[in-house]
Amino acid sequence: MTTMVSADTLDISFPEVDYLALAPLLIVFGAACVGILLEAFLPRTRRYSAQLVLSVVGLVAALVTIVMNVGEDRPAFAMSDGSRVDAIVIDGPGLFLMGAIVAMGVIAVLLIAERRVSAGGAFVAHAAVAADSKADAAQARHPGATEVFPLTMFAIGGMMLFCVAGDLLTMFIALEAFSLPLYLLCGLARRRRLLSQEAAMKYFLLGAFASAFFIYGVALLYGYAGSVQLVDINAAIAASGNSQVLLLSGLAMLAVGLLFKAAAVPFHVWTPDVYTGAPTPVTALMAACTKVAAIGGLLRVFNVAFGNSGNPGGPSLAWDWRPILIAIAIATMVIGAILAVTQTDIKRLLAYSSIANAGYLLVGVIALGQALGATLFYLVAYGFTVLAAFAVVTLVRDSQGEATHLSRWAGLAKRSPRFAVIFTLLMLAFAGIPLTSGFAAKFAVFSSALEAGQTSLVIVGVLSSVILAFPYLKVVVLLWLSQPVEDAPAVSMPGFMTGTAVTVGVVFTVLLGLAPQVLLNIVDGAGQFLAK
């Protein structure tokens, strides 16, 4: 009965919302919802162009609002009673990560929208039709499903939220919000549908498992700190008298969930299969944007909550988690690089290279605040290069669709030298050859890790880069020096959209290689995560 009486006196006042700070998220999620409505109300023939325009305009508008927020450094919500709410924190690194996701998202949307290269695009028209059935053959030339656009927008929105979430609960929901559309998108390939569905199933099951670890970790951390806000957890580490067991096991489980998304060894087993099975534009989205989101989340959690970045030198948990994360980073770099050497499929090769690159990014995470700018730089440099690489992969086709087996790529330079030059440049960037963005990025991360005292990590990183250079150079040799196979695949003329994706990727790869200072100034200006 007491509850009934006090209900009258209960006063819930809505927090003050900084709508400009929220605008990027609201625009992307709003565009996704409008996209769903377009699916419901527009006739089938007009959906594609409407969805494409809506997605691109939404993302560009989000980018504009992100730029308008530059310089802000505060939570987006303010409680009327003055208590702190960190649900969404707008700070330099967060804005940069959001901007990177949106910018790469635009390119990924262009790849997803491409319908010139293969009839109907990379996506199946009706995913519910059983694969390889008579009805499936009948829909082979139907244009692909347009639901992929709102799903992509939801995924991008979730990734953006993941990077600016200041409490673990919001972070978990963001994690789910970007994972769920990705699971779906993976299963919608037009060709090799069973492989695609298997990839989606694998990603879904393992991803759900990893999410369970994440939320269990959140529960344990709440038990330790009495709050899910990152800054409160940081404060509790210094002050709380509760058992460290809760803190450490909570941190371990949280890290499992985050490292799974970043594809770090030993949580990487899904990566090759999913990258291979998913439609190539979706693989590009995952390799570029999801990597940014996962590493961005790791950076924020480990800097703000467990690295005490607000007060470097003060008490923090870094001594406890560093050795384990170092072991994971070393395993990720070495295993990713070694397994990449043995691959014979270009998508699998890029998948293992993506695992190895997660290792280099982890080096930046371990070095904490000092390497934050370099890690952000690496994310952008790697993201644009990988987008362009997957865009090129979509162009090499034979009658079966994309010809991803490397033996089919032999001697392609003789028939399409321009394509070969572009792909060679991208491979050299991955290998970290000077004058490409890959070199600048690796140099920035490794040098700031050295400053932070992580010498052993840097040595392993450099050695594994040398191993990893081998498969890339193998592809280059194959392109230029091998004899073309019989009925070799042709390199399709890219349509406007794939052409744009390749061009932007190549321009960034060269520009960041020749003049890395442009972007390095920006990431330095972004400063540190808001942690006070």
Place this chain on the structure above:
Amino acid sequence: MNLLADALASGTVTTGEAVTFWILAPIALGGAIGMVLARSAVHSALLLACTMLSLGVLYMLQSGPFIGFVQIIVYTGAIMMLFLFVIMLVGRDSRDSLLETLRGQRLAAIGLGIGMALLLCTGLARGIGSVTAVGLDEANANGNVQGIAADLFTKYVFAFEVTSALLITAAVGAMLLAHVERRKGDRPGQKELSRLRFRKGNYPGPKAGPGVFATSDSVATPALLPDGTESERSISPVVPVRELTPAEAAPKGTDGGKRK
């Protein structure tokens, strides 16, 4: 409820709570283990429902009546029943293949799983023992539901809104993966249907119902055709044919002795 809250706040556990806990905890745990081990999907689902019910009561016991009821109404009541519907639609006979694709995987998984459970249990036992629970009174000061509302619409309002994105994605995904749009030509017309009905080997008339006799009116009793033979078509393929015992099959004299 306040009594419980006081007891919890002072760090003691009342007898009633302890008794309820020790009754429900083994049920919840047994249900969870049984769910994994059960061969039949229906048994799995029911055991899971059992676990969820126990958890719901445990939540209420810990001064969280709202989450307890939500657990029962939403999870047990709605989701699990939906789950059962799906199992029934897919067919209760469909079972997982127990063939191992990786040799020794199951053994390794069981070993590692038990190891992980032991690690967590011992860690948690040590960890939670030292935690003093605080803040229950403040959290429930205005009532449990109001407390949750205050958090949901202030601190976590954006997270709460973003769950709608999650739900939309789930709905669109389900539609995308399961809904086949039918075109005009896909559906057989009247002509094809009647051709199918009168094709050779198909009996166009209605099926005979299962036998309703003085001796037995079970749905498992096949109907008798005019020539005295049993009609297999009269019983559902799901139901096993019921063999009549000699006593049941023997004439009861209700037909005036005309039938043998």
